[in-house]
Each structure stands twice: as C-alpha cells, then as structure tokens.
Amino acid sequence: MNETLRIQIEQIAGAAWEQRSEHELWLQAPAVDVRAAAQALLAAEARLSTMTALALPNGETEVIYHWICGKQGLHIKTCTQGNHLPTITPITAAANWIEREIMDLYAVVFDGHPDPKPLLRPSKLTAGYYREPGGAAGKAARGEMV
Amino acid sequence: MPFRIPIGPYHPALEEPYKLSIQSRGEIVEDVTIEVGFVHRGIELLAQRRNYIQDLVLVERVCGICSNIHTLTFCMAAEEIAGMQVPDRARFIRTIMAELERLHSHLLWAGIGSEDIGFQTMFMEIYALREQVMDVLEAISGNRVNYAMNCIGGVNRDITDPEGVLRAVRSIREGIQKTVIPIFTQNRTILGRTRGVGILTRDEAVTYGVVGPIARASGLAIDVRQDFPYAAYEDLGFQIVTQDSCDVTARVVVRALEMLESCRLIEKALLELPGGPIRPSELVTVVPPGETMMRVEAPRGEVVYYLKSDGSDTPARVKIRTPSDLNLPAIRAMARGQALGDMAIIQASVDPCCSCTDR
Numbered sequence: 183m184n185e186t187l188r189i190q191i192e193q194i195a196g197a198a199w200e201q202r203s204e205h206e207l208w209l210q211a212p213a214v215d216v217r218a219a220a221q222a223l224l225a226a227e228a229r230l231s232t233m234t235a236l237a238l239p240n241g242e243t244e245v246i247y248h249w250i251c252g253k254q255g256l257h258i259k260t261c262t263q264g265n266h267l268p269t270i271t272p273i274t275a276a277a278n279w280i281e282r283e284i285m286d287l288y289a290v291v292f293d294g295h296p297d298p299k300p301l302l303r304p305s306k307l308t309a310g311y312y313r314e315p316g317g318a319a320g321k322a323a324r325g326e327m328v
Numbered sequence: 329m330p331f332r333i334p335i336g337p338y339h340p341a342l343e344e345p346y347k348l349s350i351q352s353r354g355e356i357v358e359d360v361t362i363e364v365g366f367v368h369r370g371i372e373l374l375a376q377r378r379n380y381i382q383d384l385v386l387v388e389r390v391c392g393i394c395s396n397i398h399t400l401t402f403c404m405a406a407e408e409i410a411g412m413q414v415p416d417r418a419r420f421i422r423t424i425m426a427e428l429e430r431l432h433s434h435l436l437w438a439g440i441g442s443e444d445i446g447f448q449t450m451f452m453e454i455y456a457l458r459e460q461v462m463d464v465l466e467a468i469s470g471n472r473v474n475y476a477m478n479c480i481g482g483v484n485r486d487i488t489d490p491e492g493v494l495r496a497v498r499s500i501r502e503g504i505q506k507t508v509i510p511i512f513t514q515n516r517t518i519l520g521r522t523r524g525v526g527i528l529t530r531d532e533a534v535t536y537g538v539v540g541p542i543a544r545a546s547g548l549a550i551d552v553r554q555d556f557p558y559a560a561y562e563d564l565g566f567q568i569v570t571q572d573s574c575d576v577t578a579r580v581v582v583r584a585l586e587m588l589e590s591c592r593l594i595e596k597a598l599l600e601l602p603g604g605p606i607r608p609s610e611l612v613t614v615v616p617p618g619e620t621m622m623r624v625e626a627p628r629g630e631v632v633y634y635l636k637s638d639g640s641d642t643p644a645r646v647k648i649r650t651p652s653d654l655n656l657p658a659i660r661a662m663a664r665g666q667a668l669g670d671m672a673i674i675q676a677s678v679d680p681c682c683s684c685t686d687r
Contacts (some may be wrong), residue, residue, distance in 0.1 A: 203408075205556055206621070229537045231623075232649035234634040248621055248632065253555045257621060276537030279657055280649075287372075302365040302686060314374025317637070317644035324377070 183207070183254045187226045194218045195258065205255055206271065212261045219258060220270040220277075223249050228256065230276045235288040237313040241265070243290050262290055269295040287312035330358060333668075337366045342440070344682035348675065349661070352668055355600065360663045362656060368686040375646035380406060380480060380613060383643065390648060391684045393436065396429045397626040398648070404558060405622040405635035406480045406615045416560075416602040418482035422586050423560040424493075424597050425468070425477050426624070427590040430462040432461040433627030434583045434590075437679045438508060440582065445521040445671045450511055457503045459662035464496045480615075482607030490598045497598070504584070512584045522576035524664040526674035529574055536658040539651045540629020541586065542678060544570045545578035552625035564596050576677040583679075615639050626651055628679050650684035 192198055195211035202208050223252070228251035236244040242262050249256040269292040271277045279301055281292040286303035289310030303309060314320070315323055330353045337345035345366035351359045371390055375383050387398040402424055407414060414422075435458035442450035462472050468487055471522050477483050487493060504583035512518055528538070533546035543550050551560045551568045569585040571578035617639040624631050629651030636645040663673050 200621075200667055227534075229534065231537075231630070232632050232634075232647070232653070234621075234645070234647040236636070236645050246634070248634070250555075254555070255621060255623075274537065275535050275657065276654060279653060300365070302368045304365070304368065312370075312373050314373070314376075315644075316646075317642050318640040319638070321640070321642055327416075 183251045183256065184226070187222065187251070190222050191219055191256075191258070194222060205253060206257065207254060208257045208259065208272060210259050212259075214258060214260045216258075216260060217268050217270055217273060219247070220273045223251065223256070224274055226251060230270075230274050230280070231255075233277070233280045233284060235284045235290060235312075237315070239315075243284075243288050245284070245290065262303060266291045266293055268293050271295055271297075285309060289313065329353075329493045335671075337363070342675070342680065342682075344680070346656070346680065346682045348671075348684075350663070350668070350671065355668050357663045357666050357668060357671065360660050362659060364656065364682060366686065367683055371687040372646055372648055377398055379613075379641040380615060380643065383646065384479065385476075386529055387646075387648070388476065390650065390687055392473055393433045393681060394626040394628065394631070394684070395474045396425050396477060396622055397631055399476075400426060400559075401624040401631050401633040402623050402635070402646070403478045403480050404624065405620050405633045406612070406637075407637065407671050408620045408622060409615050409618040409637055410480075410612070411616075412481050412608075412612070414482055415605045415607070417486075417604050418606045419560045420563075420597045420601050421483045421485075421487055422478065422607065423564065424594050425475065425486065426469075426482075426559065427594045427597075428461060428465055430590045430627040431587055431594075432458055432465065433679075435461060435508075436511070437627075437676070438580075439584060441673060441676045442518075444676045445517070447517055450518075451676070453507050453511075453600060457500060460496060460500050460503070461662055464500075467496075468493065479607055480612040482605070484571055484607065485558050487598075487601065488605050490601055494595060494598045497591055497594045501588065501595075504587050504591065504663075508587065509584050512580050518580065519577060520540050521670070521673060522580055522677075523573075524575050524577075526576045526666060526677055527574050528571075528658055528662050532658070532661045533574075536661065537654045538629070538658050539654055540626070541579055541582045542655050542658065543629065544568070545582045547572040550630075552623045552630050556623055558624060560597060561593075563600070564593050566593065571674045576673055579677045614639070615643075628652060628681060628684075629655060648687055650681065650687070652678075652681040656680050 195214040197211040231248040234246040247258045282301035333350040336347040345361040553566045615637040619636040632649040634647035664666040
C-alpha cells in the first residue's frame with residue numbers, strides 16, 4: 183500500500199494502522215465512513231476480499247472489512263450503530279452477497295442495499311441466528327465444562 | 329417477447345443445488361438471477377461450539393472437492409495466532425497434498441465441462457486420468473476425499489514412498505501433456521464451443537472481485553501462492569498462469585496449464601523433500617488469545633479464514649469465505665447477451681461449488 187493511501191484511510195477512519203505482520207495491516211475504527219474508505223481503496227485498485235461479523239455482548243456487531251491491495255491485507259474494524267451500517271454494494275458488487283449473508287446471520291441492516299433479500303437463511307429462521315457467544319463464553323452459556 | 333427459464337435447484341449440469349433464473353428474448357439471454365443457500369449447514373456456528381480438534385473434522389466437510397484446503401487454512405490460522413513454526417517436511421507435504429487436490433479438482437472440472445458440451449470421449453479420457461490422481465491421494469492418506477492430513481503444527485501422515493508418488497505424478501503429467509493440453513487448446517469442438525463465449529472483462533472481474541482461475545483468465549495476475557506465499561511455494565518457485573481473452577477458452581486454458589504447474593511443483597517437492605519431524609510431539613488443543621486472517625489458494629481460488637481465539641480450546645469465531653462466494657455472482661456478467669445453448673458451459677466454466685458457498 184502506498185503512503186498516500188495509507189494516510190488517506192487513516193484520515194477517513196480517524197485512527198492509525200497497526201502492522202501485525204509483514205503483509206497484514208489492521209485498523210480499529212468504530213466511526214469510520216465505510217463508503218469513503220471503500221471508494222479510496224477501490225481507486226487504489228484494492229479488492230474486497232470479504233467481511234467478518236462478530237456479535238458483541240452489548241447487542242451491536244463488530245464488522246471487519248477485509249481488503250487486499252497488491253500484496254497487502256488491509257483489515258478495517260468498525261462497529262454497527264443500532265445494528266445498522268451503510269451499504270457499500272453500490273460502490274463494489276463484490277459486497278452484495280457478503281452483506282446479504284451478514285444480514286441473514288447477524289441481523290445487521292446495511293442501509294441502502296439494492297437487493298436485501300435473504301441469501302442463505304431458510305425461511306423458517308429469523309435473521310440473526312448466528313448471534314451466540316463462541317469460545318469459553320459459549321461453553322459456559324451451554325453449561326459445558328470450561 | 330421475453331420469457332423466463334428456471335434452472336435448478338436440482339441442476340441438470342451440476343450435482344450441487346443452486347437456482348438460475350434466465351430471462352431471455354428468443355435465444356439470447358438478457359439477464360440471470362442466481363439463488364443459493366439450498367445446502368446451508370451452519371458450519372461457522374458449529375465451529376464455535378466445538379473444540380479445535382473437532383473443528384478440523386468439521387471444516388474438512390465444508391467442501392467435498394477441496395476438503396484439504398479447509399483444514400490447511402484453519403491450521404495455518406491457529407498456528408499464526410500461536411506463533412508456531414511448522415516443520416519443513418510438513419510444509420512440503422502440505423504443498424504436495426494441496427497440488428494433488430488442485431489436480432483432481434481441475435480434472436474433475438475438465439471432465440464435467442467436456443460432458444456439458446457433449447464431448448463424451450474427452451470426459452472418459454479425463455476421468456481415467458483423474459482416477460490416477462485419486463489413487464495417489466489414497467496411497468498417501470488412505471482416503472479418496474477428506475484426507476485428514478493436516479493438524480495444528482504439521483501433518484498427520486508422512487509420505488513414506490516418495491519415489492512411488494513421483495512415478496505416478498510423472499505418468500499423470502504425461503497424460504495431461506499428451507491428451508488434455510492438445511485437445512483443450514487445438515480441438516475444433518472445444519474451441520468452437522468456448523471461444524468468445526461467456527466473456528468476463530478485466531473490469532468486470534475487478535468489480536465482482538472474482539478470484540482463482542476465473543480472475544486469471546480475465547487477465548488479473550492474482551494468486552495467493554504468489555502474493556502471500558505459504559507452505560513451501562516460496563522454496564519451489566511458483567509460476568502464475570494467466571490468459572487475457574476473458575472467455576471460456578481462457579478459463580479452460582488457465583486450468584489446463586495450471587495442472588502442468590501443479591505436476592512440476594509436486595515433482596520438485598518430492599525430489600527436495602526435507603527430512604525431520606512432521607508435527608509437534610504434543611497435540612495442540614488450545615490456542616492462545618488472538619485473531620488473524622489466513623488465505624490459501626484453493627483449486628477454485630482464494631479461500632479465507634478469520635479465526636478469533638479467547639485462549640480456550642474452542643474458537644470464539646471462525647469465518648470462512650470460499651472462492652465460489654465471489655465467483656458465482658459473476659455468472660450474471662458472463663451470461664448477458666449469450667446464446668441460451670451456451671449457458672451450460674458458461675456456468676460450468678466458473679466451476680461453482682454450492683457446498684462451499686452455503687457452508
């Protein structure tokens with residue numbers, strides 16, 4: 183990633199990149215403008231690899247946007263507000279199914295999504311059926327030995 | 329007068345379920361819509377309810393074709409968080425298994441693609457070759473699919489007869505050179521049905537974010553083995569294959585040439601196979617707290633795993649993104665303006681995997 187893009191994304195995010203390994207940069211930015219960041223990254227020929235959702239104990243959802251720019255992985259972590267985030271599908275078609283999947287599994291609403299119908303969710307389930315703790319917290323909730 | 333043709337979810341050309349609704353005017357396709365989710369199993373959710381050892385068995389079942397890649401990526405993510413070094417011999421064995429898996433996947437695709445255009449003889453020739461690859465995989469792992477080769481920190485089984493594997497792979501390479509490459513690059517039946525068909529331009533490939541042979545057939549030189557080398561690819565000197573005609577022919581040629589590169593990598597890895605252990609002496613059951621994202625080049629393209637650990641024996645989150653998640657939607661761009669009769673080979677040229685997509 184070139185220096186100009188690095189600074190541009192930091193300005194949009196209001197946070198600094200953290201270099202975790204040779205090829206991977208992470209950025210914690212709860213209030214990032216995801217659309218402005220997506221436009222800047224696409225202009226620099228980055229591609230959206232995927233997005234990861236994680237249910238938070240306060241009912242919100244952490245969403246990580248995983249981008250690849252050349253030989254650099256860029257991971258931008260943000261957080262929903264009332265479980266809403268703006269869609270980036272009109273900016274990059276690659277986000278279409280990824281956002282629909284997160285809507286199904288974590289009940290996050292991507293405002294402005296052009297085609298927000300279920301992708302994977304069976305009609306008998308309500309959205310958000312992946313929202314349960316994993317790891318030790320999940321074991322404790324299920325009454326399993328931690 | 330436009331009309332609508334539903335194909336699937338029980339598909340005439342593919343064994344996995346997905347639904348394609350074609351809107352056409354006469355014989356020309358105007359648009360398509362794609363529906364998936366018919367084999368959604370909730371694997372990511374199950375993975376955060378099971379421990380790391382159980383998860384290896386689980387993620388191996390994300391896909392029946394590229395099962396090995398899923399355990400490999402999962403293990404690499406856990407090893408990254410734990411800061412573990414994998415023994416050299418295990419890195420080479422992982423590369424050999426990954427390339428054998430690519431060989432059988434590409435041959436399976438080539439056989440199905442041939443059948444889709446009515447080229448039954450080619451289907452039989454290719455499946456005979458694929459059986460040789462399956463025999464090698466069985467000889468190494470004991471299984472034709474779901475090899476259970478990877479463990480956190482290394483591999484479960486050694487290659488005890490490298491010379492035998494080398495002889496088999498050389499025979500497979502000769503078969504590919506003698507049969508697959510000439511027919512896929514010169515045969516009038518193949519070229520007549522694939523040249524100029526199902527175009528996905530470079531710009532469209534970027535827009536849809538496609539990966540793997542689909543991206544490389546549209547002129548994008550992206551491959552995890554080159555961009556983020558893992559296992560033994562840096563030691564073996566990987567050579568990327570690209571084409572720029574952006575059509576079904578390009579996808580055919582990319583996969584055909586990639587099979588030769590796979591054979592070269594396997595042969596070199598077997599000749600240079602280091603000695604030493606293949607896994608840690610102690611079974612790894614707990615991963616320290618941390619998170620990471622790991623990528624591996626599966627036969628269909630980049631597989632991505634996000635893994636978060638809270639330090640227990642059970643992952644806090646496992647996110648799986650498979651190549652077909654990104655490649656399947658691009659069928660829409662390939663199909664517009666094409667003849668109805670070409671829809672089977674256009675879909676097949678993507679080599680879609682619904683089991684992967686739905687997880």
